[in-house]
Amino acid sequence: MKHEGSALPPYLHMDNGELWLTEDDRDNLKISYRIKEVIFAEPSEYQHVMILDSYDFGRMLVLDGVVQTTSIDGHIYNEMISHVPLQFHPEAKRVLIIGGGDCGAARETAKYAHLEAIDMVEIDEKVVRACKEHLPAVSGNLSDPRVRFVYDDGVVFVQEKENVYDVIMIDSSDPVGPAEALFSPEFYANVHRALKADGLMVCQSQSPIFHLDILKRTYRNIRELFPHVLVYTAVVPTYPGGLWSFTIGSKRPLDFPAQTTIPNDTKYVNDAVFRQCFALPEFLRSALEVE
Ligand code: SAM
Numbered sequence: 001m002k003h004e005g006s007a008l009p010p011y012l013h014m015d016n017g018e019l020w021l022t023e024d025d026r027d028n029l030k031i032s033y034r035i036k037e038v039i040f041a042e043p044s045e046y047q048h049v050m051i052l053d054s055y056d057f058g059r060m061l062v063l064d065g066v067v068q069t070t071s072i073d074g075h076i077y078n079e080m081i082s083h084v085p086l087q088f089h090p091e092a093k094r095v096l097i098i099g100g101g102d103c104g105a106a107r108e109t110a111k112y113a114h115l116e117a118i119d120m121v122e123i124d125e126k127v128v129r130a131c132k133e134h135l136p137a138v139s140g141n142l143s144d145p146r147v148r149f150v151y152d153d154g155v156v157f158v159q160e161k162e163n164v165y166d167v168i169m170i171d172s173s174d175p176v177g178p179a180e181a182l183f184s185p186e187f188y189a190n191v192h193r194a195l196k197a198d199g200l201m202v203c204q205s206q207s208p209i210f211h212l213d214i215l216k217r218t219y220r221n222i223r224e225l226f227p228h229v230l231v232y233t234a235v236v237p238t239y240p241g242g243l244w245s246f247t248i249g250s251k252r253p254l255d256f257p258a259q260t261t262i263p264n265d266t267k268y269v270n271d272a273v274f275r276q277c278f279a280l281p282e283f284l285r286s287a288l289e290v291e
Contacts, residue, residue, distance in 0.1 A: 009041035010048060011065030021052060023066055025240045026210075033057065033067070039134045044126035046178045051134040057238055059135050061102050063127065063173055067238045069102045071137035077204070078104030078138070079269040080234045080277070081171055081246060083262050085202040086112060087274055088254050090261055092166035093117070096194070098154035098182065100171035101127030103139035109169070110144040111263040118147045119165075123178050125151040155181045161194035168195060170203035175214065183214065185221045188249070192225045200250035201226075208233065208284045209241035219288055222249035230254055231288060232277040234268070245284075 008014070012021055012035065019035040033054045040051040050062040058071030069077065082105045086092065092112075097105050097120045106120050122128055128149060131139045150157065154170070168191050172182040181187055182203075191201050205218040215231070223229045226249030236244045248254065260271045280288070 009038060009050060011050070011062065012038070012052075021054070021062065021065070021067075023062075023240075025066075029210075029240060031067075031240065033060070040130050042126065042130075044124050046124045047127075049124070049126050049130055051130050059137060060238070061127070061131055061135055061138070064177065066174060068173060069104060069135075069138050070238050071135070073237050074102065074104050074138040075266075076234055076268045077236050077239075077244065078102075078108050079266050080232070081105050081169055081202060081204060082108040083266065083269045084232060084246070084274060084277065085167055085169065085200060085248055087257055087260050087262070088248070088250065089167055089198075089200055089252070090114070090257065094165045094167075095119070096121065096158075096161075096165045096168045098158070098168065098170045099123075099173065099179065100169070102131045102135060103128060103142050105169055105171045106147050107138075107140040107142050108266075110142065110147055111265075112261070115146060118144070119150060120147060121150045121152050121154045121157045123151070123153050153178070155187055155190075158187070158190040158194045161190075163193075163196055165195055166199050168199070168201040170201065172204060174206070183218060185224075188221050188225055192249075192251075195251060198252040200228075200248060200252060200254075202246055202248045205231070205245045205247040207239060207241040208243055208245050208281075208287075212284075212287055215245050215247075215284075216287060218247055222247055226250055228252070228254045230278055231280060231284070233280065233284070234277060243281075 037053040060070040061068040101122045172179040175183040206214045228250040
């Protein structure tokens with residue numbers, strides 16, 4: 001899709017004959033990516049969906065102008081949100097992924113042979129279709145019969161579930177628009193109920209640098225429900241601030257396994273990364289301790 005002369009999709013602009021995406025993170029921070037080509041751009045019922053081919057990050061999924069995942073660094077986030085929690089539940093059978101439309105978390109989760117069912121509840125079918133067709137570096141060729149796609153609001157889906165899942169992964173976009181309710185205490189309470197008696201959940205809990213307030217609130221909400229809580233981090237270059245956080249809430253003790261079961265085809269997570277990702281920088285450790 002070339003754009004000389006034709007109307008540009010929203011969030012893109014031309015500068016000296018070059019195409020740019022500018023992510024409008026906040027009043028004082030805008031992040032721009034030089035774009036080779038617009039691969040896909042359509043509004044859905046929920047958000048504006050684009051797959052862009054960028055110079056430095058390859059193909060990227062962009063929702064409402066915000067970069068969600070890219071060919072170059074998407075594996076960091078997707079491996080961290082899936083392999084890390086699964087190490088604490090080696091007997092897990094049923095996994096629920098809420099959001100995760102790029103399919104990267106489902107692709108990583110499907111690497112565990114002991115899992116019998118992986119339900120993926122994504123509100124926006126258009127995101128899944130666009131990623132499967134145009135972003136295979138992230139989505140892979142996901143055709144595992146254990147993965148069941150449900151196109152529904154994750155908030156509504158968990159309201160009706162009780163004692164069903166061993167692990168729930170909340171792979172949401174930022175807490176605006178359809179994902180806002182995925183950060184609410186009521187939603188976490190429903191996730192808690194949807195888990196089995198020894199189940200655990202993980203969510204992406206935003207940037208410790210720019211959204212420490214959201215991370216602290218998320219940590220507090222999860223700690224009120226779950227006896228065992230751990231925060232861990234990874235660096236994802238396309239997320240504002242780079243450093244990103246994840247929070248695990250668990251009904252079972254979070255004992256570190258003597259041996260991990262991380263598959264040997266990962267690109268980021270390995271045994272050493274699993275063990276060190278819980279080491280929190282001092283500003284973050286003390287911010288959570290005073291909670
Ligand atoms: N890795 C990404 C990040 O942290 O920026 C996010 C991954 S994924 C693309 C987020 C997905 O959550 C989107 O596809 C979006 O459609 C989906 N989503 C947002 N709100 C949702 C809801 N209420 N129920 C289910 N899925 C939702």
